[in-house]
Amino acid sequence: MSENIVSVNNLSVSFDYQENFLSKKQKIKAVNNINIKIKKGSFFGLVGESGSGKTTLGRAILGANKISTGNVIFHDDDRDFDLTTINSKEMKEYRKKAQLIFQDPYAALSPRMTVRDIIAEPLEVMKITNSREETDERVRDIAAKCRLNLEHLRRFPHAFSGGQRQRISIARALVSNPKFIVADESVAALDVSIQADILNLLKQLQNELNLTYLFISHDLSVVAHVCDIVAVMYLGHIVEMAPSRELFRNPRHPYTKALLSSIPSIDPENKSKAIELEGEIPSAMNPPSGCVFRTRCPHASPDGKEGNIEMGLEEVEPDHWVDRCGVSCG
Amino acid sequence: MTHLLEINNLDVKFDTDEGRITAIDNVSLTLDQGKVLGIVGESGSGKSVTAKSIMQLNPGNTIYNDNAEIIIDEENVLKFTSKNDLKKIRGGKVSMIFQEPMASFAPAIKIGYQMVEQLMIHKPMDKKEAKNISIDMLNRVGIADAEKRFNQYAFELSGGMRQRAMIAMALSTMPKLLLADEPTTALDVTIQAQVINLMKDIIKEYNMGVIFITHDLGVIAQVADDVAVMYLGSVVEQGPVNEILKNPMHPYTKGLINALPDINNLDAPLTPIPGNIPSPLDRPSGCVFRTRCPHASPDGKEGNIEMGLVEIKPGHWLDKCGVDCGKT
Ligand SMILES: Nc1ncnc2c1ncn2[C@@H]1O[C@H](COP(=O)(O)OP(=O)(O)O)[C@@H](O)[C@H]1O
Ligand SMILES: Nc1ncnc2c1ncn2[C@@H]1O[C@H](COP(=O)(O)OP(=O)(O)O)[C@@H](O)[C@H]1O
Ligand code: SF4
Ligand code: SF4
Ligand SMILES: [Mg+2]
Ligand SMILES: [Mg+2]
Numbered sequence: 001m002s003e004n005i006v007s008v009n010n011l012s013v014s015f016d017y018q019e020n021f022l023s024k025k026q027k028i029k030a031v032n033n034i035n036i037k038i039k040k041g042s043f044f045g046l047v048g049e050s051g052s053g054k055t056t057l058g059r060a061i062l063g064a065n066k067i068s069t070g071n072v073i074f075h076d077d078d079r080d081f082d083l084t085t086i087n088s089k090e091m092k093e094y095r096k097k098a099q100l101i102f103q104d105p106y107a108a109l110s111p112r113m114t115v116r117d118i119i120a121e122p123l124e125v126m127k128i129t130n131s132r133e134e135t136d137e138r139v140r141d142i143a144a145k146c147r148l149n150l151e152h153l154r155r156f157p158h159a160f161s162g163g164q165r166q167r168i169s170i171a172r173a174l175v176s177n178p179k180f181i182v183a184d185e186s187v188a189a190l191d192v193s194i195q196a197d198i199l200n201l202l203k204q205l206q207n208e209l210n211l212t213y214l215f216i217s218h219d220l221s222v223v224a225h226v227c228d229i230v231a232v233m234y235l236g237h238i239v240e241m242a243p244s245r246e247l248f249r250n251p252r253h254p255y256t257k258a259l260l261s262s263i264p265s266i267d268p269e270n271k272s273k274a275i276e277l278e279g280e281i282p283s284a285m286n287p288p289s290g291c292v293f294r295t296r297c298p299h300a301s302p303d304g305k306e307g308n309i310e311m312g313l314e315e316v317e318p319d320h321w322v323d324r325c326g327v328s329c330g
Numbered sequence: 331m332t333h334l335l336e337i338n339n340l341d342v343k344f345d346t347d348e349g350r351i352t353a354i355d356n357v358s359l360t361l362d363q364g365k366v367l368g369i370v371g372e373s374g375s376g377k378s379v380t381a382k383s384i385m386q387l388n389p390g391n392t393i394y395n396d397n398a399e400i401i402i403d404e405e406n407v408l409k410f411t412s413k414n415d416l417k418k419i420r421g422g423k424v425s426m427i428f429q430e431p432m433a434s435f436a437p438a439i440k441i442g443y444q445m446v447e448q449l450m451i452h453k454p455m456d457k458k459e460a461k462n463i464s465i466d467m468l469n470r471v472g473i474a475d476a477e478k479r480f481n482q483y484a485f486e487l488s489g490g491m492r493q494r495a496m497i498a499m500a501l502s503t504m505p506k507l508l509l510a511d512e513p514t515t516a517l518d519v520t521i522q523a524q525v526i527n528l529m530k531d532i533i534k535e536y537n538m539g540v541i542f543i544t545h546d547l548g549v550i551a552q553v554a555d556d557v558a559v560m561y562l563g564s565v566v567e568q569g570p571v572n573e574i575l576k577n578p579m580h581p582y583t584k585g586l587i588n589a590l591p592d593i594n595n596l597d598a599p600l601t602p603i604p605g606n607i608p609s610p611l612d613r614p615s616g617c618v619f620r621t622r623c624p625h626a627s628p629d630g631k632e633g634n635i636e637m638g639l640v641e642i643k644p645g646h647w648l649d650k651c652g653v654d655c656g657k658t
Contacts, residue, residue, distance in 0.1 A: 049519070049520065161606040163606060191545065192372065192545070192586060193372060193585060193602055193607075193622075194606070195602075196590075196601060197602035199591075200600060200602065218518065218519075220519070221590075221592065222591050224593050225600060245596065248596065259519060259520065260593070261523075262520045262523040263548065264522075264523075264526070264546070264549050264551065264552040265548060265594065266551050266575060266590065266592055267576075267594070268552070268571045268572045268575055268576075269572065270551075270594075271552065273527075274520075274527070277524075280490055280491070280521065281518075
C-alpha cells in the first residue's frame with residue numbers, strides 16, 4: 001500500500017484563450033510540469049500569489065480540469081484511480097473519495113435550500129444513502145462534528161455569519177465520507193477571530209476522520225501555522241517545497257524569500273524591509289523562458305542566462321526541494 | 331496645539347428597512363500633521379463609516395448626533411451644507427483611497443482626463459500644467475510609461491498599477507489629510523509591500539496626516555504611529571502602536587492578537603474569539619464586547635455599564651469597562 005494518497009507526475013494543464021472571436025487562439029499554461037506526492041494524513045499547503053495556478057492544480061487533482069500532459073493518480077486503500085484515463089463510472093466512485101471545500105461559501109450555497117438540504121445534496125446526487133432517515137442521520141452526524149447547531153438545519157443559510165456558512169460548506173464536503181479534501185482559500189473571506197476557529201476545526205476533523213488535505217491559500221502565515229508540508233507556486237511552477245518549519249526557517253528560492261519578507265510583521269519594532277520585487281507577475285499567456293521568476297528576481301544575472309535554463313525540482317536536503325535554477329543561483 | 335483632524339463624540343446611525351442601526355457610537359479621535367493613525371477592527375466595526383463621515387460620503391439614510399464634531403482647520407465638517415463647503419474637503423484638503431480602485435475612476439473616462447479635471451477644480455491652473463503635474467505624480471508612484479498610462483482607462487491596468495494610479499490621483503492635489511480605506515487588502519503580498527513602501531515615502535515627503543484603515547494588524551504595525559481598535563462601532567483601546575500591540579489591555583485587542591497566525595511564532599496556538607460578531611441591529615447594551623468576552627461576568631452586569639475611554643498610562647486609552655474587567 002502506498003504511503004501517498006495522491007501522486008502528481010509531470011502534470012501540465014493548459015487552457016485555450018481567445019480574447020474575442022476575431023483574435024488568434026492562445027494557450028495559457030496554468031500548471032506546468034508539476035511533480036508532487038501527497039502523503040496520507042498530511043496537511044499539504046499550496047501557496048502563491050493570484051494567478052500562480054493553485055486552483056487549477058487543485059481542480060486537476062479532483063478531476064475537474066482536463067489534464068494536458070502528465071498524470072494524477074489517487075491511491076485508495078485497495079486500488080488506484082488514474083485521473084488521466086478515468087471513465088465516468090470510476091469518476092462517480094472517485095467523487096465520494098475526494099471533495100472540495102468551496103472558496104466562497106456565500107456563492108457556493110443556494111439561498112433557497114435549507115442547511116439540511118445543502119449538506120444532504122451530495123448524498124442524494126451520489127446515491128450513497130438508501131432512505132431519508134439514513135440521509136438525515138448522516139447529515140446530523142457530520143453537522144455535529146462540524147459543530148453546527150442542529151437546530152439550524154431547518155433554516156436557510158442567508159441568516160448565518162461567515163463562520164457558520166463555512167462550517168456548512170465543510171459539512172457538505174465531508175458528508176460523503178471522503179478521504180481527501182481540497183480546501184481552496186477556505187478562510188480567505190473570514191475575519192481573523194473566526195478564521196482561527198475554522199482552522200482549528202479543520203485540524204480537529206483531520207484527526208477524527210483521518211483526512212488528508214490539500215490546503216490552498218495566498219496567506220503564508222496561515223499556511224505556516226496549519227500545514228506540515230508546503231509547496232510554493234509561481235506562474236504555474238512549484239519553485240520550492242519542504243516541511244513547513246524547514247521552509248519558513250530556511251527558505252532557499254529567491255521567490256520564497258521575497259514572499260516571506262513581504263509579510264508585514266505584527267511587531268512594530270521589526271521594520272525589516274521587504275525584499276522588494278520589481279514589477280508584477282508576468283502574464284501566464286506569455287511567461288518568461290527558462291526560469292519563470294527571472295524578470296523579477298533580485299539575483300538574476302545581467303546577461304540573462306536564466307532564459308536558457310530548464311526548471312525542475314532538486315532535493316537539496318532530505319524532503320527539501322528547490323527549483324534547480326534556484327539551487328545554483330544563490 | 332490644534333490638531334489636523336479632531337473627531338468629537340461622533341454617533342452615526344442609519345435608517346434601514348429593519349430599523350435604525352448604530353454604526354458608530356461616541357467615537358472621538360485626533361490626528362496631527364505628519365502622523366499616521368491606524369484604525370483596525372473586524373468587518374462591521376465602523377472603520378469605513380468613520381472615514382466616510384469625514385468626507386461626508388455617507389448616504390441619505392444617515393443620522394448624525396447634534397453634538398458631534400468633525401473639525402478640520404477649525405471648521406466642523408458636519409455643519410457644511412453647501413457644495414462649495416464640501417469642495418474644500420473632497421479632493422482638496424482631504425483625499426480618500428479605497429480597497430477597490432475602480433471606485434475612484436469612472437470606467438469610461440481616461441485616467442489622465444480624470445486627474446486633470448480634478449486638479450483644475452481645486453487649484454487655478456491651465457490644462458497643460460495640470461497634465462504635467464499628473465504625469466509627474468504617476469511617475470512618482472512608480473508607474474512606468476506614465477505618458478501612456480495617462481491616456482488609458484482604469485480597466486486596462488493591472489490591480490497593483492490601478493492602486494498606484496489611484497494613489498497618484500489622490501495625492502496630486504496635495505491633500506493635508508489622506509484617508510486610506512483598506513488600500514492594500516486586495517493586493518498580493520509582494521505588491522502590498524511595494525504599495526506600503528511607496529505610501530510611507532510619500533507620507534513623509536508631503537508631511538500629511540493619514541488615517542489608515544485595515545483589518546490587518548501586521549499592516550498597522552508597519553505603517554501606523556498610533557492605532558485605534560474598533561469593535562461594533564466603538565473604539566475600545568487606543569494609543570501608540572508599539573504600546574497597544576505589545577501591551578494590549580482590552581480583552582478584544584488581546585483576542586485579535588491571539589487569533590492571528592504569527593509567522594515568527596509558529597508554536598503559538600490560534601485562539602479564536604468565541605461566538606460571532608453581533609448584527610448592528612442587535613448591538614449589545616453596555617459593553618459592546620460582552621457577548622464574546624471570555625471575562626464577562628455570569629450575572630451580565632456589563633449590560634448596564636457605560637462605555638468610554640480612560641487614560642491608563644500617558645497616551646494609552648482603554649475603555650472604562652476594560653479597566654475594571656481585568657480586576658474581576
Ligand atoms: N478556465 C480558464 N480559462 C482560461 N484561463 C484560465 C482558466 N482558469 C484559470 N486560468 C488562468 O490560469 C492561470 C492560473 O489560474 P488559477 O489556477 O486560478 O490561479 P490561482 O488559484 O493561483 O490564483 C491564470 O493565469 C488564470 O487566468
Ligand atoms: N449606508 C448604510 N446603511 C445601512 N447600514 C450601513 C450603511 N453603511 C454601513 N452600514 C453598516 O454600518 C456598520 C459599519 O460598517 P463599516 O464602517 O462599513 O464597517 P467596516 O469596519 O467593515 O468598514 C456595518 O454594520 C454596516 O453594515
Ligand atoms: S535562476 Fe536566476 S533568475 Fe531564477 S531564481 Fe535563480 S537567480 Fe533568480
Ligand atoms: S467589561 Fe466585561 S465584557 Fe466588557 S470587555 Fe470587560 S470583562 Fe469583557
Ligand atoms: Mg485560486
Ligand atoms: Mg470597510
